[in-house]
Amino acid sequence: MKDEYGAMSDAGDTFEHDGPFTLESGEVLSHAQLRYNTYGSLNPAGTNVLLVNHALTGNSDLASWWGSMLGPTLAFDTDKYFVVSANILGSCYGSTSPTSVDPSTGEPYGKSFPSVSVRDTVKLQGKLLESLGVTSLKSVVGGSFGGMQTLEYLFTGQEFGPETRSAIPIACGSHHTGWQIGISELQRQAIYADPDWAKGEGWNAKKGLEVARQIGMISYRTSQAYEEKFGRGVQGGKIYGSDAEWDVKSYLEYQGRKFLDRFDPITYVKLTEQMDSHDISRGRGEMKAVLNSVKVPTLIVGIDSDVLYPVHEQESLRDGIQGSELVVVNSDAGHDGFLLEQEEVSKNVIRFLESIE
Numbered sequence: 001m002k003d004e005y006g007a008m009s010d011a012g013d014t015f016e017h018d019g020p021f022t023l024e025s026g027e028v029l030s031h032a033q034l035r036y037n038t039y040g041s042l043n044p045a046g047t048n049v050l051l052v053n054h055a056l057t058g059n060s061d062l063a064s065w066w067g068s069m070l071g072p073t074l075a076f077d078t079d080k081y082f083v084v085s086a087n088i089l090g091s092c093y094g095s096t097s098p099t100s101v102d103p104s105t106g107e108p109y110g111k112s113f114p115s116v117s118v119r120d121t122v123k124l125q126g127k128l129l130e131s132l133g134v135t136s137l138k139s140v141v142g143g144s145f146g147g148m149q150t151l152e153y154l155f156t157g158q159e160f161g162p163e164t165r166s167a168i169p170i171a172c173g174s175h176h177t178g179w180q181i182g183i184s185e186l187q188r189q190a191i192y193a194d195p196d197w198a199k200g201e202g203w204n205a206k207k208g209l210e211v212a213r214q215i216g217m218i219s220y221r222t223s224q225a226y227e228e229k230f231g232r233g234v235q236g237g238k239i240y241g242s243d244a245e246w247d248v249k250s251y252l253e254y255q256g257r258k259f260l261d262r263f264d265p266i267t268y269v270k271l272t273e274q275m276d277s278h279d280i281s282r283g284r285g286e287m288k289a290v291l292n293s294v295k296v297p298t299l300i301v302g303i304d305s306d307v308l309y310p311v312h313e314q315e316s317l318r319d320g321i322q323g324s325e326l327v328v329v330n331s332d333a334g335h336d337g338f339l340l341e342q343e344e345v346s347k348n349v350i351r352f353l354e355s356i357e
């Protein structure tokens with residue numbers, strides 16, 4: 001279900017920040033809210049907490065994307081843990097975003113929505129956790145954009161929010177690299193190239209958004225996966241020129257169209273910009289020293305076929321964070337392996353959580 005400006009209103013609760021929220025950029029959101037979901041019960045000390053962070057286009061409805069990991073006896077064991085999943089600030093899934101009304105104009109922010117960093121999202125989530133009575137996080141887990149948030153939590157206890165006792169960053173690195181910013185930029189350029197981006201507020205740059213999602217879908221998988229799924233399959237037998245209806249073309253077009261039901265171009269531009277802000281060393285010193293300052297147990301997970309966040313980035317995290325462990329999951333799926341290989345991810349999460357106080 002979407003509201004009048006296109007924001008998704010999925011199930012969950014809403015946290016409202018008390019007063020204006022100042023962003024890293026110095027800009028101020030006069031009102032800031034976050035959608036979140038919880039599962040299980042909080043213990044009286046507020047310490048049996050697992051925080052699970054979603055990726056770029058996900059939401060706080062954890063059951064809808066890591067469902068086979070959530071429930072009694074599963075990785076996110078709701079008999080033992082109070083599991084919290086919070087939306088990203090700037091996401092159209094119920095948090096303050098470009099689709100929200102700017103109180104100063106009475107109109108949706110649109111392109112004037114301020115620049116939010118991954119650290120801003122985590123800082124606001126920290127306020128949400130405090131409001132729930134959370135004093136300490138047993139672990140923070142997330143893949144991709146969720147992994148970037150997870151890495152920021154390694155510093156929250158020292159800087160803001162509840163203490164973090166362990167972390168499981170998956171399929172991400174210590175900062176967004178030139179490669180990843182380039183792929184984000186390519187997607188934004190597809191949106192900017194849509195003639196409707198320059199008209200009015202830009203909400204109607206739908207063709208651009210479709211193409212952006214198609215570019216994303218290529219980067220989330222691998223040549224092996226595309227070969228296995230589509231190969232040279234074609235409808236109608238025509239293989240020459242623009243008459244060729246390749247199965248892969250039809251798949252990408254379908255994914256692009258489907259995406260319009262749950263995202264808008266402005267939010268997509270802003271969220272990819274937020275990912276590009278990811279750099280745990282910003283303002284904290286040299287990366288080597290920043291990683292070396294991490295003292296909590298950390299399980300780093302990579303996917304061996306991930307071309308977007310390649311394994312060497314997880315190896316760098318492992319080399320930098322003292323005593324951390326790296327597990328590389330074998331999968332042809334590529335980056336999306338963190339969503340598709342739930343059994344393998346679960347196994348490692350369970351083992352690691354059992355080893356943590």
Ligand SMILES: CC(=O)SCCNC(=O)CCNC(=O)[C@H](O)C(C)(C)COP(=O)(O)OP(=O)(O)OC[C@H]1O[C@@H](n2cnc3c(N)ncnc32)[C@H](O)[C@@H]1OP(=O)(O)O
Nearest residue numbers: 054055057058059064065247248250251254262336339340
């Ligand atoms: C609504 C939500 O998902 S929001 C919940 C949170 N989501 C997230 O966190 C991530 C977003 N989701 C994703 O990235 C993906 O859906 C994943 C990774 C979770 C799952 O991927 P997969 O299961 O491998 O799906 P896959 O990429 O094969 O796409 C399947 C779809 O393509 C369609 N399809 C497959 N081949 C073709 C083709 N040749 N032509 C047209 N359509 C095709 C299928 O019919 C199917 O359609 P459906 O989704 O309407 O059922």
Ligand SMILES: N[C@@H](CCO)C(=O)O
Nearest residue numbers: 055056057058144220
């Ligand atoms: N499939 C994921 C990839 C980004 O990590 C998403 O759409 O959010």
